[in-house]
Amino acid sequence: MKLRGRLSLGLVIPIVAVAGLLLGAAPVTATAPADPADFPAGYTGYHTYAEMLSQMRATVSAHPSIAKLYDLGSTFQGNHEMWALKISDNVGRDEAEPEVLVECNMHAREHITTEMCLYLTQLLTNNYGKAGAVGRQVTKIVKSTEIWIIPMVNPDGSMYDISNGAFQGWRKNRQTFDYSNKVGIDLNRDWSYMWGCCGGSSANPGSARYRGNAPFQATEDQLLRNFILSRRINGVQQISEVLNIHSYGEHVLYPYGYTKTAVPADMTQDDHATFVAMARQMASLNGYHAMQGSHMYIYDGDFIDWVYGDQHIFGFTWEMYPKWGCQCGGFHPPDTVLSRETTRNRDAALYFFAQAGCPYGAAGLAGKYCS
Amino acid sequence: MSLVVVQLRLGRALGLAALIMGGALSVLSGAAPARAAVPQDFPSGYEGYHNYAEMVADIDAEVAAHPKIIKKFSIGKSYEGRDIWAVKISANVNFDASEPEVLFEAMHHAREHLAGEEALHLIHLLVDNYRSKPANQTTDLQRRVSAIVKSREIFIVPMVNPDGAEYDISSGTGFKDWRKNRQPTPGSSQIGTDLNRNWGYKWGCCGGSSSKPGNITYRGPQPWSAPEVRALRDFVLSRVVNGRQQITEAISWHTFNEQVMWPYGYTKADLPRTMTADDLAAFQALGTQMADRNGYTAQQLSDLYITDGDATDWFYGDQRIFAFTIEMYPTDAVPEPRGFYPPVSVIDRETTRNDDAVLYFLEQAGCPYAVAGLGTTDCGPLYDDFETARGWTVNPYGTDTATKGAFQRAIPQQSADSSGVKQLAYGYSGQAALVTGAKAGATANADDLDGGVTSALSPPVRLGKSGTTGWTLDFRYAFAHDARSTAADYLRVSVNGTNVFEADGSATNVNAAWTEQTVNLDAFAGQQVHVLVQAADGGPDSLVEAAVDDVRIYQAP
Numbered sequence: 007m008k009l010r011g012r013l014s015l016g017l018v019i020p021i022v023a024v025a026g027l028l029l030g031a032a033p034v035t036a037t038a039p040a041d042p043a044d045f046p047a048g049y050t051g052y053h054t055y056a057e058m059l060s061q062m063r064a065t066v067s068a069h070p071s072i073a074k075l076y077d078l079g080s081t082f083q084g085n086h087e088m089w090a091l092k093i094s095d096n097v098g099r100d101e102a103e104p105e106v107l108v109e110c111n112m113h114a115r116e117h118i119t120t121e122m123c124l125y126l127t128q129l130l131t132n133n134y135g136k137a138g139a140v141g142r143q144v145t146k147i148v149k150s151t152e153i154w155i156i157p158m159v160n161p162d163g164s165m166y167d168i169s170n171g172a173f174q175g176w177r178k179n180r181q182t183f184d185y186s187n188k189v190g191i192d193l194n195r196d197w198s199y200m201w202g203c204c205g206g207s208s209a210n211p212g213s214a215r216y217r218g219n220a221p222f223q224a225t226e227d228q229l230l231r232n233f234i235l236s237r238r239i240n241g242v243q244q245i246s247e248v249l250n251i252h253s254y255g256e257h258v259l260y261p262y263g264y265t266k267t268a269v270p271a272d273m274t275q276d277d278h279a280t281f282v283a284m285a286r287q288m289a290s291l292n293g294y295h296a297m298q299g300s301h302m303y304i305y306d307g308d309f310i311d312w313v314y315g316d317q318h319i320f321g322f323t324w325e326m327y328p329k330w331g332c333q334c335g336g337f338h339p340p341d342t343v344l345s346r347e348t349t350r351n352r353d354a355a356l357y358f359f360a361q362a363g364c365p366y367g368a369a370g371l372a373g374k375y376c377s
Numbered sequence: 378m379s380l381v382v383v384q385l386r387l388g389r390a391l392g393l394a395a396l397i398m399g400g401a402l403s404v405l406s407g408a409a410p411a412r413a414a415v416p417q418d419f420p421s422g423y424e425g426y427h428n429y430a431e432m433v434a435d436i437d438a439e440v441a442a443h444p445k446i447i448k449k450f451s452i453g454k455s456y457e458g459r460d461i462w463a464v465k466i467s468a469n470v471n472f473d474a475s476e477p478e479v480l481f482e483a484m485h486h487a488r489e490h491l492a493g494e495e496a497l498h499l500i501h502l503l504v505d506n507y508r509s510k511p512a513n514q515t516t517d518l519q520r521r522v523s524a525i526v527k528s529r530e531i532f533i534v535p536m537v538n539p540d541g542a543e544y545d546i547s548s549g550t551g552f553k554d555w556r557k558n559r560q561p562t563p564g565s566s567q568i569g570t571d572l573n574r575n576w577g578y579k580w581g582c583c584g585g586s587s588s589k590p591g592n593i594t595y596r597g598p599q600p601w602s603a604p605e606v607r608a609l610r611d612f613v614l615s616r617v618v619n620g621r622q623q624i625t626e627a628i629s630w631h632t633f634n635e636q637v638m639w640p641y642g643y644t645k646a647d648l649p650r651t652m653t654a655d656d657l658a659a660f661q662a663l664g665t666q667m668a669d670r671n672g673y674t675a676q677q678l679s680d681l682y683i684t685d686g687d688a689t690d691w692f693y694g695d696q697r698i699f700a701f702t703i704e705m706y707p708t709d710a711v712p713e714p715r716g717f718y719p720p721v722s723v724i725d726r727e728t729t730r731n732d733d734a735v736l737y738f739l740e741q742a743g744c745p746y747a748v749a750g751l752g753t754t755d756c757g758p759l760y761d762d763f764e765t766a767r768g769w770t771v772n773p774y775g776t777d778t779a780t781k782g783a784f785q786r787a788i789p790q791q792s793a794d795s796s797g798v799k800q801l802a803y804g805y806s807g808q809a810a811l812v813t814g815a816k817a818g819a820t821a822n823a824d825d826l827d828g829g830v831t832s833a834l835s836p837p838v839r840l841g842k843s844g845t846t847g848w849t850l851d852f853r854y855a856f857a858h859d860a861r862s863t864a865a866d867y868l869r870v871s872v873n874g875t876n877v878f879e880a881d882g883s884a885t886n887v888n889a890a891w892t893e894q895t896v897n898l899d900a901f902a903g904q905q906v907h908v909l910v911q912a913a914d915g916g917p918d919s920l921v922e923a924a925v926d927d928v929r930i931y932q933a934p
Binding site: 330 | 748
């Protein structure tokens, strides 16, 4: 594990250890199943956990000055790590630059999102220092921003979804309980902000939207939360934007999910204006549809509600290809569309990264907030 | 109501069933009713299931305890004369509020007793967890249910096929594995029609039912031949108020195989002309969301096997209700007949399992399109794809002068002259549109618009509060004419008397093509508006065809 980086801040490891002890989330390595060798036929263009890790390592080898791999900790099963790739110039140093987090595959079956995250790692590393419009944009972003990309938040679930040579349609992690023989917590319903408040998740361990018995019961959400909290330096959250990539439906969603109210008491008018402006701009660049998350249906305890409600970070959810109603494979489109459907998001992603220094600028509020 | 039940049961026992039922049903069915089953409890070990009388008693107890939010009524009689009971659940239940309506019905099929238990479970879920005052809503479930009961009108028909259900347990010692109703087939010694193959939409079209009276999927001698199916149809039709179907969503509960299925059953095509793309998106998204909540599999009905003449196909195909068939526990890993007769011990678990999916479904009833991301455009004050009647009036003021080719809601046939297509086959979405003279006719100039003006008026809708913005009228139109046309020919759209769009004729050939038109309606914010569509062949006779489809009024964010 020589290539593993560790956060130089020294915050992540202790917090993970403490959380693990407190919540009794001891890894059960002994019972962890071996990962499948590959995706089912017709889908082998997708990356397994091992293929994802090997590509990330190759990226670091090819671009050691701007890419560094971090291990955020072990998943519930204990046979996978949550890997983050940091991309920035002077990557080994924690510079005073705005930070952006992109994470994928929180839901196991949404494999296309892992491909999206991997695409972004390639986009940002391969075009750094290059000529041309994209090269110039990427270079500017990499020089001025610290970008964290986590392609597989839920590797246990992801690999379970492709076990036995077929798709299992699995959404949650693979956490087991002493109070139920059901398996798994919905990692996007387990966050503490308005957890279980509003009928937007389930208290039933058998549900695909099981929120857990308590917020942050899921090991993977603890890891992700602890990483984000570790980015508070001198009391100031360094991360200004988060992208939570899911499938499917082709939407750009902004908070909140827990209420249909557009601007409740726990959101400012200016923040709302910024969310709307950024979402619309991204949607105009990738052809998705921008809306408040709850306009689909109410969900509570989701990651982005916490990202904004608790950390005041501008967080968005993308729902990738395909659209509803398209008989295009749903959660499992064939691998032939991957290149098209990841490249499609290039300009929206570059726009998102470029806003990191002043998200309010999107709503014309730079003068008020970003001087 | 229990008195009536007792009388009916006495009547049957005394062999007076035919008298009680009177002549009408006998005339319709063309046969004397068979001897009705003597009521029995479920066989030993299965007593925890509800037979007909127990179901009625359970409902009556709920009505007696909660008369403000649940009422019971009969939607008609079964072949053997049993009432087919329905309940309505809603706050202020005796008032027909302007709220989205949802229908749950169970036991088209006699032996699927677990589906009947699901319906009774839903009654208890919604009634027992309702609390009028927020202060008394102490659990998440009570808050959620109370919000639903206050904002929805929910109809539940727990036993569509009471005759078959009673017959299935009539031996007193075991099950008869019965599926159909108990209606004799004229000219045959066989008993029973498969109620879920007897509905009038694409009845018997596609090899998804049997013409043989002895078959378990016998579709009946003609659509609607079964009184139980007619009763449920007539109830659904009675929910058309001011020209618009009030029921937005429905679930047909069946057993078994743990599936959430959307239409159609009659075709394997995902998106036939009989469905719009927006509706498919909503079906797929709603089905997936429900399946995630109960752990079933989401799929199209025909993915199981082709069915024709089923209830769900009619609910959607004819009434445009977002209707699902749900097959409950167990999976097909449990072989028949055991699959239809799970033990009493699983009833609570396997009905409760569906609670989150059902409550979610009820919450989406105000805008089933939302989950697919189509809520803004498709859930505004007006959205009409013209696939079913939604309250437009042709010649609303009695001033139309057209002598031929008046507007109608219909499936247009393609017609063309030597210069090209003047009327496009099908609407822009789905198959129907608001069109002048839908028929192609022998020549292009037959069945076009002639002699003057034809007009059609939308139902009234309100555009929010005055001063609000983003109000948008969006529609597709096709307007075609030949070179004899003049500016006296036109397609015109007006809102409360103000012209907002007009296409005029000219002495140049114009072929038909669907075009989108968007108009800002902020000037009408806060007002009640009608959209008036007019077309005219105003000058000397020329070939004029007009069509309008997918009319939306919504507020852009």
